[in-house]
Amino acid sequence: DQQVKQNSPSLSVQEGRISILNCDYTNSMFDYFLWYKKYPAEGPTFLISISSIKDKNEDGRFTVFLNKSAKHLSLHIVPSQPGDSAVYFCAASGPNFGNEKLTFGTGTRLTIIP
Amino acid sequence: KAGVTQTPRYLIKTRGQQVTLSCSPISGHRSVSWYQQTPGQGLQFLFEYFSETQRNKGNFPGRFSGRQFSNSRSEMNVSTLELGDSALYLCASSLAPRTNYGYTFGSGTRLTVV
Numbered sequence: 001d002q003q004v005k006q007n008s009p010s011l012s013v014q015e016g017r018i019s020i021l022n023c024d025y026t027n028s029m030f031d032y033f034l035w036y037k038k039y040p041a042e043g044p045t046f047l048i049s050i051s052s053i054k055d056k057n058e059d060g061r062f063t064v065f066l067n068k069s070a071k072h073l074s075l076h077i078v079p080s081q082p083g084d085s086a087v088y089f090c091a092a093s094g095p096n097f098g099n100e101k102l103t104f105g106t107g108t109r110l111t112i113i114p
Numbered sequence: 115k116a117g118v119t120q121t122p123r124y125l126i127k128t129r130g131q132q133v134t135l136s137c138s139p140i141s142g143h144r145s146v147s148w149y150q151q152t153p154g155q156g157l158q159f160l161f162e163y164f165s166e167t168q169r170n171k172g173n174f175p176g177r178f179s180g181r182q183f184s185n186s187r188s189e190m191n192v193s194t195l196e197l198g199d200s201a202l203y204l205c206a207s208s209l210a211p212r213t214n215y216g217y218t219f220g221s222g223t224r225l226t227v228v
Binding site: 034036041042043044045046049089091100101102103104105106107 | 118149159172204222
């Protein structure tokens with residue numbers, strides 16, 4: 001049962017434009033969400049997080065939006081740069097002991113076209 | 115500040131053998147999590163330790179086990195290796211579970227079972 005889903009395996013965006021990566025979740029207990037970026041042969045790198053008490057969090061070029069009623073979050077990258085080409089994973093966790101583990105989506109490969 | 119160190123980086127084992135992987139977290143981090151990454155399944159949670167106690171466990175068979183030492187270093191062990199255990203094993207550390215600063219991942223150990 002895939003509780004965190006990234007339905008787009010890949011996405012191509014022109015350099016300078018906005019990249020929007022989407023993530024859906026099914027577990028209503030999740031209240032903490034994160035985005036990670038992964039280059040080949042490296043571990044994932046933490047990008048940005050959001051808790052369920054907020055609907056938006058911004059950090060430089062990266063903004064995460066959370067729509068709790070739709071159980072949907074998205075990552076916006078503006079403007080997109082060639083170095084942003086990587087696989088992006090969203091992850092979620094719940095509040096209770098035993099439910100705190102991060103559940104990851106299957107990832108979206110973002111390619112920025114120069 | 116040193117990052118999360120995983121050893122060895124690469125490992126080739128034969129079916130039926132057992133293997134031990136090591137993870138040294140960032141200094142001061144007391145939470146260590148382990149993940150298995152395969153092309154089809156993405157990142158699958160194995161277990162999380164905090165202050166030498168296992169807090170969370172994923173849906174893996176009992177052949178997969180782990181422990182954490184008093185210095186927060188962690189090991190995971192896989193016994194009776196199967197071909198399907200071939201994967202990238204990632205370790206992540208954080209100050210505590212569900213910190214707002216996310217988890218820092220190591221570069222992983224690539225295990226190949228032949």
